[in-house]
Amino acid sequence: MSDTDITVRKTEKLYEGKAKILYATNRPDLLIQHFKDDATAFNGQKKGVIAHKGALNNAISSGIFERMEKEGIHTHFVARMGERDMLVRKVAIIPIEVVVRNIVAGSLAKRLGKPTGMNLSTPVLEFYYKDDKLGDPMINDYHIRAFGLATDEEMAHISGEALRINQWLINFFDSVGVQLVDYKLEFGRTEEGTVLLADEISPDGCRLWDKQSGEIMDKDRFRQDLGRITEAYEEMARRVSGAR
Amino acid sequence: MKFAVIEFPGSNCDHDFYHAAKHALGCETRFVWHQERDLSGFDVVILPGGFSFGDYLRAGAIARFSPIMAEVARHAKRGGYVLGVCNGFQILTEAGLLPGALTLNHGRKFICADMRLRVETANSFVTRGLEKGRVITVPIAHMEGRYIADEGTLRRLNGDDRVLLRYCDGQGAVTDQANPNGAAENIAGILSEGRNVAGMMPHPERVVEKALGGEDGLLILNSILSRAA
Amino acid sequence: MKAHVIVTLKPGILDPQGEAVRQALATLDGVEVERVRVGKYIEVELGEADPSGAMTALRAMCDKLLANPVMEDYRIELVEG
Ligand SMILES: Nc1ncnc2c1ncn2[C@@H]1O[C@H](COP(=O)(O)OP(=O)(O)OP(=O)(O)O)[C@@H](O)[C@H]1O
Ligand SMILES: [Mg+2]
Numbered sequence: 001m002s003d004t005d006i007t008v009r010k011t012e013k014l015y016e017g018k019a020k021i022l023y024a025t026n027r028p029d030l031l032i033q034h035f036k037d038d039a040t041a042f043n044g045q046k047k048g049v050i051a052h053k054g055a056l057n058n059a060i061s062s063g064i065f066e067r068m069e070k071e072g073i074h075t076h077f078v079a080r081m082g083e084r085d086m087l088v089r090k091v092a093i094i095p096i097e098v099v100v101r102n103i104v105a106g107s108l109a110k111r112l113g114k115p116t117g118m119n120l121s122t123p124v125l126e127f128y129y130k131d132d133k134l135g136d137p138m139i140n141d142y143h144i145r146a147f148g149l150a151t152d153e154e155m156a157h158i159s160g161e162a163l164r165i166n167q168w169l170i171n172f173f174d175s176v177g178v179q180l181v182d183y184k185l186e187f188g189r190t191e192e193g194t195v196l197l198a199d200e201i202s203p204d205g206c207r208l209w210d211k212q213s214g215e216i217m218d219k220d221r222f223r224q225d226l227g228r229i230t231e232a233y234e235e236m237a238r239r240v241s242g243a244r
Numbered sequence: 245m246k247f248a249v250i251e252f253p254g255s256n257c258d259h260d261f262y263h264a265a266k267h268a269l270g271c272e273t274r275f276v277w278h279q280e281r282d283l284s285g286f287d288v289v290i291l292p293g294g295f296s297f298g299d300y301l302r303a304g305a306i307a308r309f310s311p312i313m314a315e316v317a318r319h320a321k322r323g324g325y326v327l328g329v330c331n332g333f334q335i336l337t338e339a340g341l342l343p344g345a346l347t348l349n350h351g352r353k354f355i356c357a358d359m360r361l362r363v364e365t366a367n368s369f370v371t372r373g374l375e376k377g378r379v380i381t382v383p384i385a386h387m388e389g390r391y392i393a394d395e396g397t398l399r400r401l402n403g404d405d406r407v408l409l410r411y412c413d414g415q416g417a418v419t420d421q422a423n424p425n426g427a428a429e430n431i432a433g434i435l436s437e438g439r440n441v442a443g444m445m446p447h448p449e450r451v452v453e454k455a456l457g458g459e460d461g462l463l464i465l466n467s468i469l470s471r472a473a
Numbered sequence: 474m475k476a477h478v479i480v481t482l483k484p485g486i487l488d489p490q491g492e493a494v495r496q497a498l499a500t501l502d503g504v505e506v507e508r509v510r511v512g513k514y515i516e517v518e519l520g521e522a523d524p525s526g527a528m529t530a531l532r533a534m535c536d537k538l539l540a541n542p543v544m545e546d547y548r549i550e551l552v553e554g
Pocket of ligand 1: 015016017018019020021022031033076088089090091092093130131132186188198199200
């Protein structure tokens, strides 16, 4: 990059995941996340395409990150770039998926035999080891420490942030008429060692129920073949962009 | 009292206001170009109607960045009188000197017509010569005069007695039919928190003598000269 | 750095212009148009080389001039180039 280069552009493809492609850019500290229409479920056993999903998830994630940044929650978000691209700060992803639950659903309902839809009296944090080959197995603080996935200090920070983000997201979704059931977060370290919220916050990784009708507004529509999938993502994008 | 009539590129009611202040009221009146930075010695600052900067982007949006506007804000902060009429009202909302916004008339038409207006408060420098409830007739001439504000702002305006004028019928009834542009609660003019900044869509300067078709504008302009009761 | 700014009317705000466009579109055959909202599209070129700095500057431009927060929302996109 010469001194006079004031542009940002993709250089090489770094990684193609199930839902996004990660590109390097001409800026060493910045990456571009490109959102695809591809959808997978049940650890990749079910595959499909949700029309326009990439653009909608970029709109939803960018809209949420942008607001979070304004209100003091640090994320990797730098800017939206066109329909499907998001400019982000490059981080080393901590290989832990942080799941936050407010209402019983999905694997929690199955594992503990609790009724789907039951309100949890306090948010529940769960950690999963980010490894597709192993099917992202559940782990706890001891595994994280024993295998050195993150330091105790980082984990204290991540848990605190997850709960703070949770309160923010509950209020945010509530203001657009949506119940935040559960969702997955990813964190990463910058070169300087700061831990930031990374990846995306979209209906791909959240369970979202319409407050009034109870209608499912997330990827469960794809998992369970409920139809009108794009419409649900579109409705979420509309609500996020129209939020105060 | 000494009047300043601010002129922006595209102001077109500046001469009407100059005439009204100088000849109808008999006050010392000066034009002040928007590039100037001094309002010392003036008691009343008038932001006249027109299409400042061609109404580019939004009516009043560009004008508020003119050098004189910082001075207008200082004048207002000192407690000096500021009256914005039509485009002047739009500039005051864009500048944040008055709350809310003025946007496209609900009927999409440019409306130029005499309006019946009900005086909502006599506690202001532009209505203190009038009684609350009095109906006056003053023309409007605008395309973007629909006053909008969020609920909290409307509540505060009402609660603080800061609504100056509402569009009404001949009997003083505030009705939807009497609302020419879809303004929230028929609002035609408002006051700032300090009550020394006023904005209104109707043009009092256009009705200051019989030959102009009416004198109700004088009721407003004379209020500025009269001391508070 | 190049950016696109899209300014839209807040959801609750009546859009007489959009309604006029909708009525005109309704005279075209074969399409049913339920609602039209007209917004603004603005291209900005900045000398700023740092994308975060550019975004900060663009947000300030939107808050101060490009959009009126009483009635409008805005969206900023940096342009790859
Ligand atoms: N700021 C960032 N810096 C570096 N990597 C990031 C950043 N944000 C997200 N990522 C990573 O980019 C990838 C995005 O791709 P995608 O979400 O499609 O992956 P995936 O198929 O879900 O696989 P994975 O199990 O790796 O998440 C993920 O691996 C995610 O962890
Ligand atoms: Mg992923």
